[in-house]
Amino acid sequence: MKQPLEGIKVLDLSRVLAGPLGSMQLADLGAEVIRVEAPGGKDDIRHWWPFVEEESTYYLSANRNKKSMTINLKQEEGKALFKKMAAQADVVIENFKTGTLDRLGLGYDTLKQQKEDVILCSVTGYGQTGPYKHLPGYDPVIQAVGGLMDITGDPEAEATRVGTPVVDIMTSHYVAISVLAALRKRDLTGEGEHIDLSLLDIQVASLGNISSSYLLKGHVSKRMGNAHGNITPYETFHCADKPIMVAAGNDRMFYQLAEVMGHPEWKEDARFKTNANRIEHRQELREQLEKEFLKKGADEWEQQLSSRNIPCGPVNNVQQVFDHPQVKARDMVQVSDHPKVGKMRTVRNPIKFKHTNIEAKSHPPMLGEHTIDLLKEFGLSEEEVVELRNKGAI
Template sequence: MSASSPGPLSGLRVLDLTRVLAGPTCTQMLGDLGAEVIKIERPEAGDDTRGFAPPVWPKSGESAYFVGVNRNKKSVTLDISKPEGQAIIHKLLESCDMLVENFKVGALAKYGLSYEKLKDKYPRLIYCSITGFGQTGPYAPRPGYDALIQAMGGIMSLTGEPGGSPQKSGVPVADLFAGLYGCIGLLAALNHRHATGEGQQIDIGMLDTHVAWLANQGSNFLSTGENPVRLGNQHPNIAPYQEFPSKDGYLILAVGNDPTFERFCKNFGQEHLLADERFSTNPKRVANRQLVTDTLTPLMKSKTTAEWVEALEALKIACGPINTLKDVFADPHVQARGCVIEMEHASGETVKVTANPVRLSATPPTYRIAAPVLGQHNDEVLGGLLGMSEAEIAGLKDQGIV
C-alpha cells in the first residue's frame, strides 16, 4: 500500500463532475487504483458535502463527510455555467480518458457538456452518468436521494422489526451501490476501449442498482409473487440466523445448514430438538422460526457474549458480537487488516479515513492525496497541465470563473 507505488489505473485521467456521495464514491475508487482524478467544484461553495457538518476535523475545519470520500483527487474550482469555464472543460477533455458526472438528466446539455455533445469530438471518451433514475423512463427528470431510493427500491419494506415501521439502512447504501456499480461500468468500458479504441456512455440509475442488489429477497418475490415480510434481524431463508440476547448483551448466531445445527444441539444440551420434526431441517425451522427463537433464547441468555463467541468459534459455528463503531475500529482483526489509514491534509492536520478494501497483490490501492481543500490544485492543473500563465489564471479568478 505504498503511496509511491503505481496503481493499476496509473496513467488514466478522470474529469470528476460529481458531488455528494454516489459520484464521489465512484471517482475515489478510481483514484485509489491509481487514476489522476481532477475534481471540478463550484467557486467559493465547492462540493455540497464540505458543508455537511458537524463533525469536522478540528484543525482544517473540513467536514468528516467530505474527507471520507474525496481522497486522491485534485480540486479545481470552475464555473461551468459560463463559456470560459466550458472552454476549460474542453481543454481538460483533450487529455482525459473518463468523465464522471451526477447532474440531473439534461442539466449538462445546456452547457454543451452532455455525452451527445461530446462523443463526436472525443470518440475515446468514457462518460459515466450517475442519476437517481437513469437517463430514460418516466422518472428520469426526478432528483434522486438516498432515502428516497431506499424507499422506492423496496429495501425499507424489508428492514425493521416484524409489525414495526419500515426502516432505512443506517448508512446511505443506495448512494454507495450506485457509485460502485458506476466504477464497475467504467472499468468494463475501459477494457472495451482497449480492444476497439471506442468510448461509450455508462448510464447508472440509483433505482436500477437498488433493484439489482435486492438479491435473495428479490428472487424470493419473483419466484412467488409474494411480498417478503419484515423479519428484524432474522434471515428470510435460514434459521436460526439472527440476533439473540446473551447474559450481558446481544450476539449474532448464524447456523447456516443442518449439520451445523446438529453440532450446535449436541454440544449445548439440545439433543432432544434433533428428534423434533419441527427442528429437523432448515425449511422446517424457517416454517417454525418463532418456535426456534423462543426455544433457543433461554439457552443463549445463559452465557455472556464473549463466552458464546469462544465456545461457538471452537466448534466452527458462525457467531459474533454486535459491535458499536468504537468496537469495530478497536477490533484486532480490523486493525490487523489495516482498515484505517492516516493521511496528511493540506492544512497540516493528520486525518483518519477508512482504507480501500480491494486487496491487489501486485498493484494495491495507493493513498497519495488527502481530500483537497477547495481549489487546492487550481494552479497545478490550469498552469501546469493546461499551460495557462499566472496572469490568465488571475484574470479568471477576477471574473469568478475559478
C-alpha cells in the same frame, strides 16, 4: 510503484457521495482524479456535520487521492476551459439531474467532439430515461421507493432505512466497475461510452433473493427484524450482556449449534431436523434458543460457537468495530497528513493486492486547491489563468 490505473485521467463533476465514492475507488487504484467544483463550493457534502478543523468528516471520507479545481460552468469561458480539459481526459463522471449537462452544452455528444473515445459516466436517481428521470434522487428516498425500507426493521414497527447510505455506496461500486469495463472496451475497440447509472436501478438489482422470490413465486417479503425469511436460526439473540448474531446456514451447522447449546436431542426432533421443519416451527425454536443464550455473555458464546465453525458475532458499536482484533490485524485504519486536520485517521481501501500498494497517496483536497497547477498542466499560460480568474471563470 506502478499503479493499476496509472495514466488514466478522470474529470469528476460529481457531488455528495455516490459519484465521489466511485471516483475515489479509481483514484485509489492510481487514476488522476480531478474534482471540478463551482467557485465558492456547491458540494453539500463539504458542509455536513461533524467537522474537524472546519473540514467535514463526511467529505473527508469520500475524496482522498484527488485534486480539486474550480470552474464556473455557467460561463462560456468556463465551458470552453472544461472542453479543453475533456479533450485530454479519459473519463468524465457527473451526477447532475438528467439533462443538465446537455443544457450546459457539455453532454456526451459534445464531449465526443473533443475526444472521440471519451467515457462519460452519468449517475442520477432515476436514470436518463423514463417518467421519473427529471426527479432528484437521494439515498433514503431510493431506499423507500426501491423496496429496501419495507423489508428492513422490526415486523411490528415502521419500515426502517439502513443505517448507512447503502444505495450510494452500492452505486459507487457500479461507478468503478462500469468505468473499468468501459476502459477495457475502449482498449479492445477504440470506442468511448456513455454509462447511465440509476440509483433506483441499482437498488432494485440489489434486492437479491427478495426479488427472486417475488418474480418466480409471487412472494412479497415482509420485515422480519434480524431474522431471515428462508433460513433459521439466522438472527440475533439476547445474551447475558449484549446481542449476538448467529447464522446457522445449513443443517450441519444447526446440529453443531444444538451440541453447543447442550441439546443434542434437537438434531432428531421432528420440529427442528431440517431447515424446512425449523422454518415451520420458527417461534418454538427461537424461544428455546433464547433461554440458553441468556445464560452466558455474547463473547463466551462466540468462542464456543466459532470453535464449531458456526458463523456468529456480537453486535458491535462503531468503537468496538475499530477495536476488533481482526480489523486491527487487517490494518483497516490508515493515517495520512492533511494541511488543516494534521494526522488524519481514515478507513483503508479494502482491496488488498499481493504486489501492489494502493494506500492513500494524498489528502482529500480543499476547494480549488490545485486550480492553478492543473490549468498549467492542461497547457494554459500564466496570462490565460489570470484572465480566467478576472472573468470569474475559475
